[in-house]
Amino acid sequence: MSDLKKRLLPMLGHVSGKRSAVTCALKCGNACAQGVCNTSSNNYFRDVVSAEFSRRNMLGVSSAGVLALVFGGSAAASATSASGLSPAAKVASGAGSKLKFTGIDGVEATVDNVTVPKGYNWKPVIRWGDPLFADSAEFDPENQTPESQAGQFGYNNDYLDILEIPGTNGKRAVLFSNHEYTNEAIMFPPTMSASDVRRTAMAAHGLSVVELRRKGKGQPWEYVRGAKLNRRFLFDTEYELTGPAAGSKLLQTKADPTGRKVLGTQNNCAGGTTPWGTILSGEENFNQYFKVANPTAEQRRYGLTDPNPSRGWHLEETRFDTDLPEGKNEDNRFGWIVEVDPFDPTSTPRKHTALGRFKHEGANVTIAKSGHVVSYSGDDERFDYLYKFVSKGKYVEGDKKHNMTLLTEGDLFVASFTGNSPANQIDGAGVLPSDGAFDGVGHWIQLTKDGNSMVPGMEIDQVLVYTRLAADKMGATKMDRPEDVEVNPLTGKVYVACTNNTKRTAAQADEANPRANNKHGHIVELSETGDQASTEFSWNLLLVAGDPAVDESAYFGGYPADKVQPISCPDNVAFDSVGNLWISTDGQPGTIQRNDALYRVTLEGPERGKVEQFMAVPVDAETCGPVIDDQDGMVYVAVQHPGEDGSWEKQNSLFPDYLPAGTPSGKGGLPRPSVIQMYKGKTGF
Ligand code: FEO
Ligand code: CA
Ligand code: CA
Ligand code: CA
Numbered sequence: 001m002s003d004l005k006k007r008l009l010p011m012l013g014h015v016s017g018k019r020s021a022v023t024c025a026l027k028c029g030n031a032c033a034q035g036v037c038n039t040s041s042n043n044y045f046r047d048v049v050s051a052e053f054s055r056r057n058m059l060g061v062s063s064a065g066v067l068a069l070v071f072g073g074s075a076a077a078s079a080t081s082a083s084g085l086s087p088a089a090k091v092a093s094g095a096g097s098k099l100k101f102t103g104i105d106g107v108e109a110t111v112d113n114v115t116v117p118k119g120y121n122w123k124p125v126i127r128w129g130d131p132l133f134a135d136s137a138e139f140d141p142e143n144q145t146p147e148s149q150a151g152q153f154g155y156n157n158d159y160l161d162i163l164e165i166p167g168t169n170g171k172r173a174v175l176f177s178n179h180e181y182t183n184e185a186i187m188f189p190p191t192m193s194a195s196d197v198r199r200t201a202m203a204a205h206g207l208s209v210v211e212l213r214r215k216g217k218g219q220p221w222e223y224v225r226g227a228k229l230n231r232r233f234l235f236d237t238e239y240e241l242t243g244p245a246a247g248s249k250l251l252q253t254k255a256d257p258t259g260r261k262v263l264g265t266q267n268n269c270a271g272g273t274t275p276w277g278t279i280l281s282g283e284e285n286f287n288q289y290f291k292v293a294n295p296t297a298e299q300r301r302y303g304l305t306d307p308n309p310s311r312g313w314h315l316e317e318t319r320f321d322t323d324l325p326e327g328k329n330e331d332n333r334f335g336w337i338v339e340v341d342p343f344d345p346t347s348t349p350r351k352h353t354a355l356g357r358f359k360h361e362g363a364n365v366t367i368a369k370s371g372h373v374v375s376y377s378g379d380d381e382r383f384d385y386l387y388k389f390v391s392k393g394k395y396v397e398g399d400k401k402h403n404m405t406l407l408t409e410g411d412l413f414v415a416s417f418t419g420n421s422p423a424n425q426i427d428g429a430g431v432l433p434s435d436g437a438f439d440g441v442g443h444w445i446q447l448t449k450d451g452n453s454m455v456p457g458m459e460i461d462q463v464l465v466y467t468r469l470a471a472d473k474m475g476a477t478k479m480d481r482p483e484d485v486e487v488n489p490l491t492g493k494v495y496v497a498c499t500n501n502t503k504r505t506a507a508q509a510d511e512a513n514p515r516a517n518n519k520h521g522h523i524v525e526l527s528e529t530g531d532q533a534s535t536e537f538s539w540n541l542l543l544v545a546g547d548p549a550v551d552e553s554a555y556f557g558g559y560p561a562d563k564v565q566p567i568s569c570p571d572n573v574a575f576d577s578v579g580n581l582w583i584s585t586d587g588q589p590g591t592i593q594r595n596d597a598l599y600r601v602t603l604e605g606p607e608r609g610k611v612e613q614f615m616a617v618p619v620d621a622e623t624c625g626p627v628i629d630d631q632d633g634m635v636y637v638a639v640q641h642p643g644e645d646g647s648w649e650k651q652n653s654l655f656p657d658y659l660p661a662g663t664p665s666g667k668g669g670l671p672r673p674s675v676i677q678m679y680k681g682k683t684g685f
Pocket of ligand 3: 571
C-alpha cells in the first residue's frame with residue numbers, strides 16, 4: 001500500500017458492511033465502522049404512539065415551459081399527457097416509452113466495462129478533468145494542480161440532470177452534476193506534496209454546470225468548452241443561507257458574523273430538479289471534513305467526532321478545525337440542501353435552512369394540489385429519518401423569481417410509520433406477515449410551523465440546525481438509511497430507497513424495516529392521504545431487495561421472484577415518462593457479487609414488481625444520478641468511483657477511455673469518473 005493510501009485510510013481493514021473498505025473510508029468517513037449516531041431513546045415504530053414536478057426525465061421540456069403536474073394525493077395526476085390514454089392507463093400499459101430493451105443479466109463484480117443491452121451503445125458526455133473554460137488547463141494526470149482542477153470537471157459525479165436550453169429544439173442543454181468526494185490514492189502521483197493533494201482534492205469537490213450540444217433529439221451529446229453557462233462551484237464560492245435559521249448565532253463564525261454567508265459546499269450526494277428549473281443538491285457526509293477533538297452532544301449526533309480527519313483539510317483552512325476560534329460553528333454551515341440556478345451563471349447559490357440540517361441524500365420537490373410545494377428528503381445514515389417540507393407560499397406557473405422563494409419559508413415534518421401486522425410476525429427474518437404485506441399507515445410529525453418550533457425545549461434555529469435531535473425528541477421512525485426519495489410524476493406516490501442497515505437487530509425490526517442485518521435494503525412506497533401536503537399517509541414495501549436464489553426474504557411486489565434480476569442496495573431512483581421506477585444501486589459487489597447497476601421496475605398492472613436490469617457500471621463503481629429520457633431513447637448515469645480499490649501504481653479500472661493496458665496512470669491509464677449516455681444503435685457516430 002502506498003504511503004498516501006495508508007495516510008488516507010487509517011481505518012482500512014476495520015470496516016464492515018456492503019462496500020469496499022476504500023469507499024467506506026472516503027465516501028462517508030467510515031460511518032459503518034463507527035458507532036450508530038442515533039443513540040436516542042426514541043423508539044422503533046412499533047412502540048411509538050404518535051403514530052412543474054420532479055424533472056429527472058424533463059429533457060425536451062424547456063425551463064420556461066415547465067410541465068407542472070399537480071397531485072391530488074394518491075390519485076392519478078392531472079391529465080397533461082399528450083396521448084389519448086389517461087396517465088393511469090399509460091402506466092398500466094407501458095405505452096408511450098420509446099425505450100425498448102431486453103434486460104441484461106447481472107455482471108460479475110470484476111468486469112471493468114460498462115454493460116448495456118443488446119443493440120445499445122454508450123459514450124462519455126464529460127469526464128473528471130475535462131476543461132470547462134477557454135483558458136482551463138488540459139487534464140494532465142501527472143501534473144494536476146489546484147488551479148488546473150478549478151477549471152475542470154470535478155471528481156466523483158453523483159447527482160445529474162440535463163435540462164434543455166429553451167428555444168434550441170433539443171440541440172442545446174445544460175448539465176448539472178455535483179462532485180461528492182475524492183480518492184486521492186488513485187487520482188494523484190505519490191510524489192505530489194500532501195498540501196497539493198489536499199488543495200487539488202478540494203478543487204475536485206463542489207458542483208459543475210456545463211453546456212451540451214448535439215445535432216438533434218435522439219443524438220448523443222458533447223460538452224461545449226467555454227460556453228457561457230459553464231461554471232464550477234468551489235470552496236471560495238459564496239452561498240447565501242436562507243430561511244428561519246439564517247443569521248442565527250449557531251451559524252455565525254469569526255469570518256462571517258452575519259451567519260448568512262458560507263464558502264463552499266461539501267460531499268454533495270443526490271439532488272433534485274425543481275419545477276421552476278433550478279437544481280437542489282444534498283450535503284451529505286460533511287462531518288468527515290471537520291476536526292473535532294471535543295465533540296458536543298449535538299456534534300456527536302452528526303458523527304462530528306474525528307480529532308484527526310485523514311483528509312486534513314483543517315491544515316489548509318483553519319475553519320475546518322472546530323477546536324479553533326475560526327472553526328467554531330463552521331460545521332453547522334454544512335448539511336443543508338443547496339439550490340442552484342444553472343441558467344444564471346451570476347446567481348448566488350443558496351443553502352435553505354427551512355429544510356433542516358442532516359446528512360441529506362438529496363431533495364425532490366413536487367407541487368401539491370393546493371399549490372404548496374412539497375420537498376422530500378432522506379437522512380442517509382443507519383437509523384435516521386425521512387423528512388418532508390411543505391412551503392408556505394404557492395407555486396405560480398412561469399414565475400421563476402417567485403418560485404425560487406418557496407423553499408425559504410414553510411413547515412418541516414419527519415415521518416412516523418406504523419405497521420398493521422402483529423409484532424410477533426415481524427421477527428427480523430424478513431418473511432412476509434400473514435396479511436401478505438409489509439404495510440401500514442404513517443404520520444408526518446410537525447417539527448416547525450409558521451416559522452416557529454413545534455419541539456418542546458428547542459428554539460426554531462435549534463430545530464433547523466440540530467434537526468436530528470429535534471426528530472429524536474418527537475419520536476420519528478428509525479429507518480434503514482433512507483437515500484433518494486422521489487414522487488412518481490404520474491401517480492403521486494412517493495418512493496423511498498432504504499439502501500441497507502447491517503446494524504439492525506431482530507429486536508429492532510419493525511414492519512417498515514423488517515429485516516435484521518439488512519444487507520440488501522428495500523423500497524418503501526408511500527401514498528399521501530388526500531393532498532400531497534397531508535400529514536397522514538399509507539405505505540407498503542414495494543421491494544425487499546436481494547437475490548431470490550439464495551435469500552427467501554427477497555420480495556418483488558408480488559411478482560414471481562424467479563423472473564427478476566437480483567437487486568441489492570437501492571440508492572438513487574428516477575421515473576420514465578410512463579411511470580416506471582428506475583433504481584440505481586450502491587454496493588452490489590459486497591452483497592451479491594455483481595457490479596452496481598441500473599434497473600427498471602414496473603409499478604402498475606400485472607407486472608408490478610418486475611425488475612429488469614438495463615446496465616451495469618465498471619468494476620468498483622457506483623451507479624448515480626440516473627436520467628431516463630425514454631421519449632428520446634436515451635439513458636444517462638453518473639459513473640462514480642470506478643476502480644476505487646486501485647492505487648496510482650496499479651489501477652483497477654481504465655474507464656472510460658480504456659487506453660491500452662499498461663499505460664501509466666500519468667499518461668491517462670487511470671479511471672475517470674464520468675457522466676455517460678446510452679442510446680440505441682450508432683446514432684451520430
Ligand atoms: Fe452519498 Fe447516500 O450516498
Ligand atoms: Ca402488514
Ligand atoms: Ca449511497
Ligand atoms: Ca447516493
